Amino acid sequence: MTEEKPMLETGWNLDNSYARLPKSFFTKITPNAVPSPELVIFNDTLATNLGLNNVELKSKDGVAVLAGNSIPEGSIPLAQAYAGHQFGNFNMLGDGRALLIGEQIPPSGDRFDIQLKGSGPTPYSRNGDGRAALGPMLREYIISEAMHALGIPTTRSLAVVTTGESIIRETELPGAILTRVAASHLRVGTFQYAANFGTIEDVRTLADYTIERHYPHIADDENRYLSLLQEVIKRQAELIAKWQLVGFIHGVMNTDNMTISGETIDYGPCAFMDAYNPATVFSSIDYQGRYAYGNQPYIGGWNLARFAETLLPLLDDDQNEAIKMATEAIGEFNKFYHENWYAGMRAKLGIFNEEKEDEKLIEDLLNMMQNHSADYTNTFRALTLDKLEETALFNSEEFKLWNELWQARLKRQQESKDDTLQLMRNSNPAIIPRNHRVEVALESAVENGDYSVMEKLLEVLSKPYAHTQEQMDFCTVPAEIDQSYRTYCGT
Numbered sequence: 001m002t003e004e005k006p007m008l009e010t011g012w013n014l015d016n017s018y019a020r021l022p023k024s025f026f027t028k029i030t031p032n033a034v035p036s037p038e039l040v041i042f043n044d045t046l047a048t049n050l051g052l053n054n055v056e057l058k059s060k061d062g063v064a065v066l067a068g069n070s071i072p073e074g075s076i077p078l079a080q081a082y083a084g085h086q087f088g089n090f091n092m093l094g095d096g097r098a099l100l101i102g103e104q105i106p107p108s109g110d111r112f113d114i115q116l117k118g119s120g121p122t123p124y125s126r127n128g129d130g131r132a133a134l135g136p137m138l139r140e141y142i143i144s145e146a147m148h149a150l151g152i153p154t155t156r157s158l159a160v161v162t163t164g165e166s167i168i169r170e171t172e173l174p175g176a177i178l179t180r181v182a183a184s185h186l187r188v189g190t191f192q193y194a195a196n197f198g199t200i201e202d203v204r205t206l207a208d209y210t211i212e213r214h215y216p217h218i219a220d221d222e223n224r225y226l227s228l229l230q231e232v233i234k235r236q237a238e239l240i241a242k243w244q245l246v247g248f249i250h251g252v253m254n255t256d257n258m259t260i261s262g263e264t265i266d267y268g269p270c271a272f273m274d275a276y277n278p279a280t281v282f283s284s285i286d287y288q289g290r291y292a293y294g295n296q297p298y299i300g301g302w303n304l305a306r307f308a309e310t311l312l313p314l315l316d317d318d319q320n321e322a323i324k325m326a327t328e329a330i331g332e333f334n335k336f337y338h339e340n341w342y343a344g345m346r347a348k349l350g351i352f353n354e355e356k357e358d359e360k361l362i363e364d365l366l367n368m369m370q371n372h373s374a375d376y377t378n379t380f381r382a383l384t385l386d387k388l389e390e391t392a393l394f395n396s397e398e399f400k401l402w403n404e405l406w407q408a409r410l411k412r413q414q415e416s417k418d419d420t421l422q423l424m425r426n427s428n429p430a431i432i433p434r435n436h437r438v439e440v441a442l443e444s445a446v447e448n449g450d451y452s453v454m455e456k457l458l459e460v461l462s463k464p465y466a467h468t469q470e471q472m473d474f475c476t477v478p479a480e481i482d483q484s485y486r487t488y489c490g491t
C-alpha cells in the first residue's frame with residue numbers, strides 16, 4: 001500500500017466580487033512566475049485572523065501562492081483599473097505592479113482583499129517593470145503594521161517573499177512581493193476612472209458595490225449616494241486626524257492613494273515626524289510641500305472634492321442642486337476633522353471634557369514645540385510620564401507658565417489623577433517607527449539577510465501604548481538625524 005501524504009487544509013476561502021463588476025473595471029491576468037521565491041517575513045497573527053493555515057502558507061506550496069507562482073483554489077487574479085490626480089495632474093493609472101488574487105472570507109464572515117504587490121507587469125504598467133524592491137516592501141510591512149498597532153485604520157501586511165530576481169532602479173536591487181490585506185482597494189481614483197472613462201451607469205454600479213461592501217447601513221437612505229459621500233468624508237476626517245495626532249506624514253496623498261474604506265494605503269515616501277514642524281515633507285519629489293504634514297487636512301478635503309465630482313450625476317437630476325449638496329458635504333470635512341483632532345489633542349493632554357481655553361492651551365504648546373524644535377512623540381511622552389526635564393522645552397520660562405496653566409486645567413476636572421494618566425498613556429505612543437530605526441532594520445535585512453533587527457523592531461512597535469523600559473531605549477533621537485532616506489523612500 002502506498003502511504004498517502006496528509007493534505008493540509010490551506011484555509012483559503014476566496015470570493016471574487018470584484019470580478020463580477022463590469023469588465024472595464026479590471027483586467028484578468030495571472031501573475032508572472034518568479035525564479036526562486038523565499039519567504040522572509042510572515043505575519044502569523046494576521047494569517048490566523050484571516051482563517052489561513054500558517055503552517056501550510058509557510059510551506060513550499062504556500063509560498064508559491066505568496067510569490068504568484070501558483071494560484072489558490074477559487075482565485076480569479078486581476079489588476080484593478082483606476083485613475084488619479086498625482087500632485088494635482090490627472091492620469092489614467094491602475095494596478096501597474098499589483099494583482100488582486102481574491103477576497104478572503106474568514107469564518108468571521110468579513111471580507112478582505114488579498115493583493116500581491118510587485119507581482120509583474122499588467123496592462124496598466126505604463127513604462128514600469130511591474131516589480132518592487134525588497135527594501136520598500138519591508139518598509140511598507142513595518143510601517144503598516146505599526147500603524148495598525150497604533151489603532152489607525154490601514155491596509156495590513158501578511159508576508160514578504162523575495163523573488164530571486166534583481167530589479168533595476170538606480171542600482172540593481174533584490175526583487176520582492178508583498179502580500180497586502182485590505183478591507184478593499186477601492187480608491188477615490190477608482191471612482192475617477194469610472195467617471196472619466198466610463199458611463200454614469202458605471203459610476204452607479206461602483207457606488208452600489210461600495211455601499212454594499214463598506215456602508216450597508218445607508219443602502220435604504222433616501223439619497224444613498226449623498227450618504228456615501230458623507231460617510232467617506234467622515235471616515236477620511238477621522239483617519240487624517242489620527243495621522244496628525246501621531247505625527248504621521250503620508251507623503252503621496254494623490255487621489256489614487258486615498259481609499260474609500262478610510263484605510264491608510266500606499267506606504268511610499270511616508271515617515272513619522274521627529275521635531276514638530278508643520279512644514280515637514282518627506283518625499284524627495286514634493287518640491288512645493290504639497291504633502292507636508294501641516295497640509296494633509298487641506299489635501300484630504302481637496303481629494304474628497306474630486307470624489308464628490310464623480311458622484312454629481314447620481315446626487316440629483318438637477319446638477320445645480322447636486323453641486324449644492326456636494327459643496328455642503330465637502331464643507332463638513334473641516335468640521336469633522338477639527339472635532340476629531342481637537343478631541344484627540346485634549347486626550348493627549350489628559351483632558352476629558354471641553355473648556356473654551358483648551359484650544360489655546362494646545363496651540364501654545366505646539367507653537368513652543370515648533371520654536372524649540374521639540375520632538376513630537378517624545379514631548380507628549382515626557383508629559384505623560386511626568387518627565388518634563390526630558391523635553392527640549394523644559395528650561396524655557398514660557399513652558400513653566402504653560403505647565404502651570406495645564407496643571408490648573410487638570411485640577412479643574414473631576415477625574416482622578418490615575419484616570420488622567422491612563423487617558424494620556426492610551427493617547428500618546430511611547431514608540432513610533434522612527435525612520436533611522438527602520439533604516440537600520442532594513443539595511444540589516446537587505447544587505448546581510450539578517451531579519452532579527454526587523455523582528456525586534458516589529459515586536460516593540462506592536463504595543464505602542466505599553467510604555468515599557470525597553471521601548472524607551474528605542475526612543476532616543478540622534479542629534480543629527482540622517483535625512484538620506486528621503487531618496488531611499490519610494491519604489
Ligand SMILES: Nc1ncnc2c1ncn2[C@@H]1O[C@H](COP(=O)(O)OP(=O)(O)OP(=O)(O)O)[C@@H](O)[C@H]1O
Pocket residue numbers: 093094095096097098124125126127128129130131132252256257265266267268491
Ligand atoms: N514598478 C512599477 N511598474 C509598473 N507600475 C508601477 C510601478 N511602480 C508604480 N507603478 C504604478 O504607478 C502608479 C502610481 O504609483 P504609486 O507609487 O502610487 O503606487 P504603488 O506604490 O505601486 O501602489 P499602491 O498605491 O497600490 O500601494 C500606480 O498605478 C502603480 O501601479
Ligand SMILES: [Mg+2]
Pocket residue numbers: 256257266
Ligand atoms: Mg499608489
